[in-house]
Amino acid sequence: MPADPPPFDPAAYVDAAAALLGLEVRPEWREGVVANLQATAAAARLMLEFPLPDELDAAPVFRA
Numbered sequence: 001m002p003a004d005p006p007p008f009d010p011a012a013y014v015d016a017a018a019a020l021l022g023l024e025v026r027p028e029w030r031e032g033v034v035a036n037l038q039a040t041a042a043a044a045r046l047m048l049e050f051p052l053p054d055e056l057d058a059a060p061v062f063r064a
């Protein structure tokens with residue numbers, strides 16, 4: 001059984017992703033970028049934790 005991944009560290013992710021992509025994250029922007037990533041991760045966690053049965057089929061058509 002695979003080990004659990006380490007907890008998500010948004011500040012470390014911002015630093016690593018910026019370096020990898022060659023992006024400048026100015027010091028005055030960094031706090032806001034990290035906060036936005038924390039909010040996005042929280043929303044994703046809600047979606048991923050929502051229980052769905054395995055036999056559920058995706059809707060063939062989506063309408064608003």
